[in-house]
Amino acid sequence: MSSQANQSACIPPLSFSSKATRTREQPINALIAQAMADPELINFAAGLVDSHTLPVDPCREMAQTILSDNVRGRAALQYETTIGLPELRRAALRHVEALDSKSATELGLTPADFVITNGSQQSLYIIGDVLVDPGDIVIAANPSYFVYTGTLQSLGAKVMTVPMDENGMDVEAVDRLLARIEREGKLDRVRFVYCTSYFDNPTGLTLSLDRRPRLLEIVKKYSKSHRILILEDAAYRELRYDGPALPSIKSFDPTNEFTAIACTFSKPFAPGIKTGYSAVPKDLMRAILDQKGNHDFGSSSLCQHIAMEAMRGGQYAEQVENLKAGYSKKLRTMLDSLDRCMPKADGLHWTHPTGGLYVWLTLPSSIDTSRQGMFAAAVEAGVLYVPGVYCFQPDDAGHVPTNHLRLCFGNVPAEKVEPGIEKLAQVVRNSLRGTGPSPVTSEEHGRGARATQSA
Amino acid sequence: MSSQANQSACIPPLSFSSKATRTREQPINALIAQAMADPELINFAAGLVDSHTLPVDPCREMAQTILSDNVRGRAALQYETTIGLPELRRAALRHVEALDSKSATELGLTPADFVITNGSQQSLYIIGDVLVDPGDIVIAANPSYFVYTGTLQSLGAKVMTVPMDENGMDVEAVDRLLARIEREGKLDRVRFVYCTSYFDNPTGLTLSLDRRPRLLEIVKKYSKSHRILILEDAAYRELRYDGPALPSIKSFDPTNEFTAIACTFSKPFAPGIKTGYSAVPKDLMRAILDQKGNHDFGSSSLCQHIAMEAMRGGQYAEQVENLKAGYSKKLRTMLDSLDRCMPKADGLHWTHPTGGLYVWLTLPSSIDTSRQGMFAAAVEAGVLYVPGVYCFQPDDAGHVPTNHLRLCFGNVPAEKVEPGIEKLAQVVRNSLRGTGPSPVTSEEHGRGARATQSA
Numbered sequence: 063m064s065s066q067a068n069q070s071a072c073i074p075p076l077s078f079s080s081k082a083t084r085t086r087e088q089p090i091n092a093l094i095a096q097a098m099a100d101p102e103l104i105n106f107a108a109g110l111v112d113s114h115t116l117p118v119d120p121c122r123e124m125a126q127t128i129l130s131d132n133v134r135g136r137a138a139l140q141y142e143t144t145i146g147l148p149e150l151r152r153a154a155l156r157h158v159e160a161l162d163s164k165s166a167t168e169l170g171l172t173p174a175d176f177v178i179t180n181g182s183q184q185s186l187y188i189i190g191d192v193l194v195d196p197g198d199i200v201i202a203a204n205p206s207y208f209v210y211t212g213t214l215q216s217l218g219a220k221v222m223t224v225p226m227d228e229n230g231m232d233v234e235a236v237d238r239l240l241a242r243i244e245r246e247g248k249l250d251r252v253r254f255v256y257c258t259s260y261f262d263n264p265t266g267l268t269l270s271l272d273r274r275p276r277l278l279e280i281v282k283k284y285s286k287s288h289r290i291l292i293l294e295d296a297a298y299r300e301l302r303y304d305g306p307a308l309p310s311i312k313s314f315d316p317t318n319e320f321t322a323i324a325c326t327f328s329k330p331f332a333p334g335i336k337t338g339y340s341a342v343p344k345d346l347m348r349a350i351l352d353q354k355g356n357h358d359f360g361s362s363s364l365c366q367h368i369a370m371e372a373m374r375g376g377q378y379a380e381q382v383e384n385l386k387a388g389y390s391k392k393l394r395t396m397l398d399s400l401d402r403c404m405p406k407a408d409g410l411h412w413t414h415p416t417g418g419l420y421v422w423l424t425l426p427s428s429i430d431t432s433r434q435g436m437f438a439a440a441v442e443a444g445v446l447y448v449p450g451v452y453c454f455q456p457d458d459a460g461h462v463p464t465n466h467l468r469l470c471f472g473n474v475p476a477e478k479v480e481p482g483i484e485k486l487a488q489v490v491r492n493s494l495r496g497t498g499p500s501p502v503t504s505e506e507h508g509r510g511a512r513a514t515q516s517a
Numbered sequence: 518m519s520s521q522a523n524q525s526a527c528i529p530p531l532s533f534s535s536k537a538t539r540t541r542e543q544p545i546n547a548l549i550a551q552a553m554a555d556p557e558l559i560n561f562a563a564g565l566v567d568s569h570t571l572p573v574d575p576c577r578e579m580a581q582t583i584l585s586d587n588v589r590g591r592a593a594l595q596y597e598t599t600i601g602l603p604e605l606r607r608a609a610l611r612h613v614e615a616l617d618s619k620s621a622t623e624l625g626l627t628p629a630d631f632v633i634t635n636g637s638q639q640s641l642y643i644i645g646d647v648l649v650d651p652g653d654i655v656i657a658a659n660p661s662y663f664v665y666t667g668t669l670q671s672l673g674a675k676v677m678t679v680p681m682d683e684n685g686m687d688v689e690a691v692d693r694l695l696a697r698i699e700r701e702g703k704l705d706r707v708r709f710v711y712c713t714s715y716f717d718n719p720t721g722l723t724l725s726l727d728r729r730p731r732l733l734e735i736v737k738k739y740s741k742s743h744r745i746l747i748l749e750d751a752a753y754r755e756l757r758y759d760g761p762a763l764p765s766i767k768s769f770d771p772t773n774e775f776t777a778i779a780c781t782f783s784k785p786f787a788p789g790i791k792t793g794y795s796a797v798p799k800d801l802m803r804a805i806l807d808q809k810g811n812h813d814f815g816s817s818s819l820c821q822h823i824a825m826e827a828m829r830g831g832q833y834a835e836q837v838e839n840l841k842a843g844y845s846k847k848l849r850t851m852l853d854s855l856d857r858c859m860p861k862a863d864g865l866h867w868t869h870p871t872g873g874l875y876v877w878l879t880l881p882s883s884i885d886t887s888r889q890g891m892f893a894a895a896v897e898a899g900v901l902y903v904p905g906v907y908c909f910q911p912d913d914a915g916h917v918p919t920n921h922l923r924l925c926f927g928n929v930p931a932e933k934v935e936p937g938i939e940k941l942a943q944v945v946r947n948s949l950r951g952t953g954p955s956p957v958t959s960e961e962h963g964r965g966a967r968a969t970q971s972a
Contacts, residue, residue, distance in 0.1 A: 073740075073744065073772075073774050074740050074741065074742060074743050074744045075743060075744060075800065076648070076743060076744050076746070076798070076800055076801060076804075077648070077705070077708065077743035077744075078647055078648060078804055079646065079647055079648055079649055079650045079653075080650050081646060081647070081650075081808075082646070082647035082648070082804045082807070082808070085647075085804070085807040085808060085811065086807065087803075087806070087807050087810065110595060110596055111595070111596075113591045113595055114591070116590070116591045116594040116595060117594065118584050118587055118590035118591060118594060119584075121584055121590070121594060121819075122580065122581060122584035122585060122590065125577065125580035125581070125584065126577060126580070126581065129573050129574075129576055129577030129580060130577060132573055135571070135573035135576070135577065136568045136569070136571045136573060137789075138789050139571040139572065139573060139576060139787040139788070139789035139790070140565060140566070140568055140571060140787075140788055140789055140928075141565055141566075141783075141788040141789070142789070180635055180812070180813040180816070180817070181813055181814070183811075183812065183813050183814060184812055184813050187811055187812050187813075191534065191536060191537070192533055192534055192536070192537035192540075193531065193532070193533060193534055193537070194534055195534045195535050195536075198534075209810075209811070209814075212811065213811040216807075216808075216811055250532070253532065285528075285529050286529065287529060288529050288530060288531060288532035289528065289529045289530060289531050289532075291531070317528075319528050328596075332594040332595075332819075333594070333595055333596040333818070334592075334593050334594035334595055334596070334597070334817060334818035334819045335594070335817060335819055336813065336815075336816065336817035336818070336819075336820075337817075343531070345530065345531055346531060348542075349531075349533055349537045349540070351542070352537070352540040352541065352542050352671075353536075353537070353540060353671075355542065355664075356540065356638075356642055356664070356667065356668040356671055357635070357638065357639055357642050357812070358635040358636055358638050358639050358642075358791065359636070359638060359664075360791075361635070361791060362635070362789060362790060362791035362792075362817050362820050363788070363789035363791070364576075364787075364789045364790055364791075364819075364820065364823075365791075365817050365819065365820065368819075473595075
């Protein structure tokens with residue numbers, strides 16, 4: 063939590079819970095607010111989806127369909143059960159079957175193993191909440207999705223990390239970490255491994271095929287007195303523009319015991335209906351529903367009807383294709399622009415994702431992309447990104463790398479991607495010039511000299 | 518949490534958090550599921566709103582309006598901020614101003630003091646979560662809204678209670694309880710007083726006018742090292758069929774420091790849009806938003822646009838009038854039917870609410886309305902209610918009264934109210950006959966003898 067609001071001197075302060083005092087404001091909120099305030103800024107920061115491709119017409123037609131039928135309309139405006147609309151849970155199961163090319167039986171799943179949540183975030187939150195007591199351990203990649211690592215820390219979790227490489231989370235490092243934790247006598251504190259398995263936020267990278275069943279083997283190996291789960295975050299799964307369609311980690315767990323998979327309509331369809339779904343082990347489901355009952359007794363019935371109608375009527379599949387066409391073009395433009403505009407320098411490189419919404423840029427370690435550093439210059443130049451520091455957990459010495467940044471092309475208009483990268487490249491070039499022996503070429507020096515200012 | 522699902526012998530169990538192990542399934546979930554499964558049952562249990570009066574046509578037209586405008590439609594399908602749609606927060610403030618007949622300035626409120634949540638339940642949940650550590654004290658009426666007392670217990674709160682009378686929560690008993698807690702040196706553990714100020718769930722009773730500012734005086738008196746809040750649950754406020762329009766407790770707190778008020782669109786409009794709003798002190802708002810950011814980053818944008826359109830276009834006000842007309846008739850029928858059908862017996866009486874969705878029935882103390890008792894007979898007779906035991910906290914000796922029941926006429930068709938009460942009266946009559954010296958009249962004995970069976 064951020065600092066308390068001022069109170070008049072005679073009014074005593076509120077007494078907050080330990081959890082509230084552990085909770086910090088999510089940096090993304092401030093970044094989204096900033097972007098909404100200044101529409102001129104080229105906003106590579108906020109993980110918003112492309113406003114221009116949102117399915118306004120299909121949603122109007124579906125709302126019309128649902129609310130023209132009195133029986134269905136009433137159901138859509140009444141309370142729904144906590145677990146969610148049965149037809150939507152069935153549709154979600156069919157969708158997972160299709161993506162994994164396995165039958166429900168082979169996957170060990172029935173519609174009763176699916177819960178509908180307010181986006182996948184609520185599912186991630188609740189799964190953390192029902193498993194984690196303060197001091198318990200969750201294993202994640204470094205870097206990781208910072209909203210969730212922040213959530214875990216708010217719940218009191220100790221987030222321990224393993225590196226990422228081009229093949230995603232280093233699962234052998236998970237094995238070594240668990241072995242170390244076991245040697246230290248703390249295995250009983252490990253609750254789950256959090257893994258964004260497709261087009262990761264923030265790196266855009268995907269867990270390779272061979273690492274998927276291997277990660278399951280590893281959590282099974284260390285599930286001794288209690289079960290260590292894998293929490294698979296599949297938010298970006300559908301946004302695949304190139305490369306093979308990989309089966310989920312979940313699909314290698316045919317008895318539905320070691321994996322929970324969290325999915326959403328926000329990225330592949332529309333965030334405004336705030337609907338997600340998760341398939342989870344049966345004992346975890348019971349605990350999730352008890353919490354969700356306390357949160358809200360169930361997600362918006364109207365939104366669930368729209369999601370279900372979209373899956374059933376083909377509007378969902380069509381929207382995914384529309385998005386893929388638009389996003390893949392923007393990703394290509396971003397990667398091409400980075401190639402063309404970024405100065406060549408030792409240690410300056412970026413990821414080459416084949417899906418999702420993000421590219422992850424690594425700068426020479428002398429450059430600080432955080433708010434105190436290059437960030438202000440970027441804002442002044444008219445371009446916004448997420449400083450990489452938010453995405454890392456400190457190492458044992460408390461060190462956090464400061465030379466990374468996340469670029470999201472989600473809601474940046476196609477024609478603004480290249481100008482945005484040009485602005486960013488100029489800021490990077492100026493930063494490189496400002497940090498001792500310059501690694502830039504003379505041509506780039508010349509371009510840098512034309513820049514108006516730098517932080 | 519309920520008992521764990523069976524796992525095969527070789528699979529170790531999950532290790533749940535303390536919170537998960539403290540959390541029990543909400544009994545209302547099972548009751549709603551039961552009602553949905555058997556449409557023949559006359560369901561006075563579930564707190565559902567009247568399906569037949571849900572605003573299907575207005576919602577269709579509003580969805581059409583919102584999604585016919587491309588700019589607005591995109592906004593409704595994009596992410597919204599965590600605090601919620603500014604126009605909806607402004608409309609909520611105007612609504613509160615109108616209900617309290619005070620200006621925003623007099624109320625000490627601006628739109629920045631309002632947060633939009635997934636129904637009012639999410640607000641109640643988060644306020645509990647940011648204030649309560651295990652062992653902290655929350656004061657509530659006895660009986661109280663059982664979903665929320667269950668939530669508080671799941672958070673680890675010690676729920677301490679004061680009695681209710683015809684004027685609502687006994688606030689002088691709150692004063693005495695706080696004095697006792699102070700004497701015991703535990704005042705620093707008291708977090709807030711939870712009060713449903715209008716047409717209470719489960720009793721239907723309303724906090725009288727003079728008790729409202731008095732409750733504020735009391736929490737101020739005991740706010741010494743820290744502030745003790747009032748959490749005012751105003752879910753049923755708009756459903757007033759008779760009697761004066763009382764100002765909120767919140768309206769007596771012109772500096773917005775001691776009261777949080779939780780309101781909803783679920784009861785006065787439609788649960789299916791799962792939208793609520795709360796006005797809270799500024800330091801509490803900061804803590805709420807940090808948590809809500811972790812829950813879901815903000816409620817469904819589409820639902821917020823519908824709620825806003827309904828408030829702005831008059832559909833909300835019209836729906837409230839429709840509901841009041843329908844519900845007041847059903848309440849009248851229920852009270853008349855109780856008068857006509859219930860046997861006369863010492864200790865058998867019920868509340869006479871002037872709003873809301875509930876009537877609270879007290880039976881002679883020899884009768885057990887809980888699941889183990891009269892409840893099974895009622896289900897067999899085709900009528901469902903909420904056993905009063907769920908609504909009470911145990912007294913110091915661990916005793917919970919078992920001779921009450923909650924009747925909700927919300928979603929029972931008007932023509933089923935009287936037959937439902939007739940069935941219930943028959944069950945009560947049979948129960949009275951089965952409990953020693955009969956307090957019923959000979960005429961009632963005659964009618965009871967014609968009953969087919971009793972538990």
